[in-house]
Amino acid sequence: MTQAKTGLADKPVVISCGEPSGIGPEVAARAWAMLAGEVPLAWIGDPRHLPQDIPHCIIDSPSDALAAGSDALPVLRHDFAAGAVAGKPDPANAQGVIDVIARGVDLVRSGAASALTTAPIHKKALKDGAGFAYPGHTEYLAALAGGSDVVMMLASDQLRVVPATIHIALDQVPNVLTPAHLRRVIEITAAGLRSQFGIKAPRIAIAGLNPHAGEGGTMGRQEADWMTALVTRMQDEGYDLSGPHPADTMFHAAARVRYDAAIAMYHDQALIPIKTLDFDRGVNVTLGLPFIRTSPDHGTAFDIAGQGIANPTSMVEALRMAYRMAQS
Structure with a gap:
């Protein structure tokens, strides 16, 4: 079921709480304080995990967030x-x-919320505690x-970039990066740019x-052997593609105005480039899902959790982007 965007202007973005011992509850609460009146939102989690200096109110439904959100953080209570x-x-x-993430997905897919923004989780903690x-x-x-099938996009006002391969060792990239894999990444990226942006x-x-880009095969054969041919075939199919380009000349200002998104071949x-250009404002967007999902581009930051010093900027931008995407 693909969520229709009709009527989402009055639906809030829901925030899954993420790891409660990290900075997720703190940056979500600070983001609400910064965005009150701009982005309607509701936080899903246990109120005990919120910073004590943030006012909150328990709501029964995301629809209640619109009236409650100007004076207190609307909370869809989920006891831990x-x-x-x-x-x-x-x-x-x-x-x-884990259950809060699933609840957030259900709310978005049912149309009760416009989008899901996820606070960071700690994978080891989830594996150790719940398998x-x-x-x-x-x-x-x-x-x-x-x-x-999904792809990860990192996005800001300056750049949208998709890594074709993500969390694998560098020596495994050529094995995973096949013509079929890259084609699918391009297809999902193009569809996401149309439907969500x-x-x-x-x-x-x-x-x-x-x-x-291989310099004619003298520095690697993938570009000459199949990447250029794939780009050409997909251009003939109607995709507005360019490349393969040398990556070291793709991300300066004059180059970036020539495309809406770049697809890179591996994580770094x-x-x-996006963390150099806009470290605090980068947003993680998952393309290929039948609903809108964004997240801040940072982790749980256990070393600074609870100190009131975590920067909420990426969470603010993730919420703004989610709400904008819901209106597109």
């Missing part, structure tokens, strides 16, 4: 087994974290959506795998 100690995840809370069987957040969301004819730049090739 234990309280939270900053920086020290409790295995007793692992199942609660969490997924490599990460995104894979669990894909499973909840019935096994959707409102870009009718997305322009996508494809990075090469090797230095200088994608994340280094």
Whole structure:
């Protein structure tokens, strides 16, 4: 079931609480304080885990968030087994974290909420406490959506970039990066740009795998052997693609105006440019899901949790982007 966007203007973004011993509850609460009146939202979690200086109100339905959100953080209460100690995840809370994610997905897919923004989880804590069987957040969301093929996009006002391969060793990238795999990443990216960003004819730049995009095969053969041919075939099918380009010349200002999104071939090739350009404002967007999901581009940060110093900027931008995407 793909969520229709009709009528979502008055529906809030729901925030899954993430790991309660990390900075997730803190940055979500600070984001509400910064966005009150701009982005309607509701936080799903145990009120005991919120910062004590943030006013909150318990609501029964996401629809109640619109009236409640100007004076207090609207909370869809979800009781956990234990309280939270900053920086020290409790295995007793692992199942609660997992269940809140599933609840958020249900609310968005039912149309009760416009989008889901997820606070960071700690995968080891979930595995140790509840036998969490997924490599990460995104894979669990894909499973909840019935096994959707998904890609990860990092986005800000300056750049949208998709890594074609993600959390694998660098020496495994050439094995995973097949013509079929790259084609699917391009297809999902193009579809997401159309449906979730409102870009009718997305322009996508494809990075090469090797230095200088292989330089005619002298620095690697993938570009010459199949990448250029794939780009050409998909251009003939109607995709507005360019490349494969040398990655070291794709991300300066003059290059970025020529495309709506870039597809990089591996994790650091994608994340280094966006974190250099806009470290605090980068947002993780999952494309390919039948609903909108964004998340801040940071982890649980146990080392600073509970100190009131976590920067909420990425969470603010994740909520803004989710709500904008719901209106597209």
